[in-house]
Amino acid sequence: MSEVESEADEVAESDEAVEPDEAAEAGRDEIWIEKYRPERLDEVAGHEDITERLSRYVERDDLPNLLFSGPAGVGKTTSAVAIAKELYGDDWESNFLELNASDQRGIDVVRDRIKNFARSSFGGYNYRIIFLDEADSLTSDAQSALRRTMEQFSSNTRFILSCNYSSKIIDPIQSRCATFRFGPISDEGVTEQILKVAEQEGIETTEDGVEALVYAADGDMRKAINALQAAAVMGEVVDEEAVFTITSTARPEEIEEMVTHAIEGDFSKSRSILDDLLTNKGMAGGDIIDQLHRSVWEFDLSDEATVRLMDRVGEVDYRITEGANERVQLEALLASLSLEQN
Numbered sequence: 351m352s353e354v355e356s357e358a359d360e361v362a363e364s365d366e367a368v369e370p371d372e373a374a375e376a377g378r379d380e381i382w383i384e385k386y387r388p389e390r391l392d393e394v395a396g397h398e399d400i401t402e403r404l405s406r407y408v409e410r411d412d413l414p415n416l417l418f419s420g421p422a423g424v425g426k427t428t429s430a431v432a433i434a435k436e437l438y439g440d441d442w443e444s445n446f447l448e449l450n451a452s453d454q455r456g457i458d459v460v461r462d463r464i465k466n467f468a469r470s471s472f473g474g475y476n477y478r479i480i481f482l483d484e485a486d487s488l489t490s491d492a493q494s495a496l497r498r499t500m501e502q503f504s505s506n507t508r509f510i511l512s513c514n515y516s517s518k519i520i521d522p523i524q525s526r527c528a529t530f531r532f533g534p535i536s537d538e539g540v541t542e543q544i545l546k547v548a549e550q551e552g553i554e555t556t557e558d559g560v561e562a563l564v565y566a567a568d569g570d571m572r573k574a575i576n577a578l579q580a581a582a583v584m585g586e587v588v589d590e591e592a593v594f595t596i597t598s599t600a601r602p603e604e605i606e607e608m609v610t611h612a613i614e615g616d617f618s619k620s621r622s623i624l625d626d627l628l629t630n631k632g633m634a635g636g637d638i639i640d641q642l643h644r645s646v647w648e649f650d651l652s653d654e655a656t657v658r659l660m661d662r663v664g665e666v667d668y669r670i671t672e673g674a675n676e677r678v679q680l681e682a683l684l685a686s687l688s689l690e691q692n
Contacts (some may be wrong), residue, residue, distance in 0.1 A: 382579045383572050386547055391432045394425045395543050395571065396535035404429060404530070408436045411476065415500060415509045417485075417524060419516035420532030423570030426512045429532075430481045433510070438475065445478045451487045461495055468503040477508050485511040486518035493520045500526055534569020543571060544578055548588070553578070555588045562593035565602065568644065573597075598637075600627050605641050606649045608684070613655050617688035624680055635676025639667050662686055 388394045391401040391408070407413045413433070418426040434446040447467045464480055482488075488496065497520070500509055509527070513519055516529060544563055548555050559581070567574035581592040594601055604623060611620035627633045642663050646656060666679045 382547060382551070383575050386543075386550075386575065388425075388428055388432055389435055391429060391436065394429055394432060396539035397425055397429075397532055400530050400532065401429065404433060405436075408433060411437070413437070413477070413479075413508045415527040416511070417516060417519065417527035417529045418510065418512045418532060419514065419529065421514060421534055421570065423567075423572035423574075424532040424535055425571065426532055427481075427483060430479075430510045430512065434479050434481075437479075441474075445475060446481065447479070448481045448483065451482055451484045451492075461499075464496070464499055465503075468499065468507040477506050479508050479510060481510045481512070483512045484514070486513035486515050490520065493523060497522045497526070535571050536569070537564050540564050540567055540569070540571060540574050544574055547575060547578060548582075551582065553582045553588055554586060556590070558590040559588045559593055562590040562599075563588075566593060566597040566599045598632055600631065600633060600638065600641055602641075602645050602648070605638070605645055609642070609646075609649060609659060609687070610651075612684040612687040613651065613659075615688050617685055620684045620688065621681060624677075624684060628677060628680075635670055635680055636667075638680060639663060639670065643667075659687065 391405050394401050404416075416430075418429065420426060430448075431442075431446070434442040438445045447464075449463065464482075467478070467480060482496075485493075485496075496509075500507075500523070511519065511523070511527065516524065516531070541560055541564055544560055545555070547553075555578075563574050563577055563581075566577055577593060577597050578588060580596045581588045584592045584596060593599075604627065608620050608623040608627075611617075611623070624638075627638060628635070642659070646659055646663070649656070651659070662683045666683045669679050670676055
């Protein structure tokens with residue numbers, strides 16, 4: 351028997367020796383967002399139209415420079431890594447350079463690390479891939495240097511840029527890339543993935559628990575899976591209570607009750623709910639504003655009241671962004687809604 355066959359038998363025997371419960375317990379020590387990160391483009395959830403087009407580039411081995419834009423946790427990095435794995439197989443790590451522009455913003459990064467990687471020799475492939483995450487954090491000078499580097503090494507290097515806002519990428523770079531816009535993942539896509547992970551990990555979920563995970567995630571698959579893993583530690587069943595506790599998210603009905611009391615002119619009750627959210631639940635003012643904005647059209651309010659609320663939300667969000675006190679601004683929002691009824 352050859353050494354390879356002998357080692358294969360030993361691995362098989364060791365796998366058989368592991369009890370299912372032990373394997374599941376060992377799996378829980380891993381970070382689930384990495385454990386269940388898709389390996390191929392056709393496994394990326396929620397963006398079938400995008401992954402189909404990217405797969406055609408991979409099949410033809412004719413990859414252009416790419417620009418992925420969209421919110422966090424929707425599959426931009428996963429798609430970039432999947433492209434590399436499909437193109438290079440086991441050699442993907444040596445042919446794929448990942449940089450995070452938010453940590454390395456300077457022009458020296460473009461001039462040094464990127465150029466050194468692009469210049470280094472390699473064999474067997476037509477090009478290597480440089481993945482620049484959060485590229486919209488690069489300074490204008492760094493982006494200009496990046497543009498020149500993209501031109502200089504166009505024969506043997508492909509760039510994949512990831513950003514939240516493509517408008518912050520200079521036009522010369524945008525014109526050199528095929529742009530793909532990733533939107534938030536649909537509620538159905540998040541639900542399907544949550545149930546799949548829960549089944550793999552042997553986690554019991556309730557219907558309202560899954561709905562709470564979907565609401566808290568708001569289209570962010572990474573946030574949904576992280577929340578599922580955190581909630582699974584709290585008890586045997588992942589229910590609504592566990593999810594809202596672990597994610598520090600207000601229930602939609604709490605937000606609606608707070609706004610409804612304010613619109614009805616009862617500022618004291620409205621302020622009491624706000625105080626509970628900020629003090630007892632430890633929510634940030636910005637998170638409350640985000641939930642207000644997400645849920646405002648779902649409230650049982652008249653069109654006139656909804657428009658007034660949206661106007662106040664926009665003003666308060668701007669002031670908080672500019673550095674104003676969160677509690678004061680939120681209380682002022684509720685007060686202004688109450689005063690209109692008195």
